[in-house]
Amino acid sequence: MRAVRCPFCEAPFEVSSRAINARCPKCTKPMRFEDAELNGFCNQNVTTMGTVRIGRKGVVRGRIECGSLVVSGQLDGTIRINGCCIVQPRGVLRGEIAARSMLIERGGSFEGTVEIGGGAAARPAA
Numbered sequence: 001m002r003a004v005r006c007p008f009c010e011a012p013f014e015v016s017s018r019a020i021n022a023r024c025p026k027c028t029k030p031m032r033f034e035d036a037e038l039n040g041f042c043n044q045n046v047t048t049m050g051t052v053r054i055g056r057k058g059v060v061r062g063r064i065e066c067g068s069l070v071v072s073g074q075l076d077g078t079i080r081i082n083g084c085c086i087v088q089p090r091g092v093l094r095g096e097i098a099a100r101s102m103l104i105e106r107g108g109s110f111e112g113t114v115e116i117g118g119g120a121a122a123r124p125a126a
C-alpha cells in the first residue's frame, strides 16, 4: 500500500502500490498513479499522482499536477506537486510551482514563484 493524498479534496487515503487508477473515497474523483517521462518538445498537461520526469532532452510547457517531479531537462508551466520537486543538474524549471518540498541540485536552475507547504497551504492564496 502507499499513502496518498487526494489532489482535489486533500483527503489522505491508501491505495495498492500496484494500482494505476483509484477513486478518492471521500470526493470520489478518479486519479491516476502512473509515472510519466516527457522528452522532446511538447506542450502537455499531465495529471497523475505518480512521478513525472522531464528527461534531459525534454523541453516541456504545460500544466502538471503530480505526486513528485524530477526535472533533468526544461519545464515551463504551472505545476502542483503533492510531494517533492527535484531539479537535477542542468535542469531548468520555470513557472508557478506549489510543492511540499523542493530540492535544486547544483547546476539546476529555477525561475518563478514557489509555494512550499503541506495540504491546503500548497494552494495559491486567494
Ligand SMILES: [Zn+2]
Residues within 6 Å of the ligand: 006, 007, 008, 009, 010, 011, 024, 025, 026, 027, 028, 029
Ligand atoms: Zn478527494
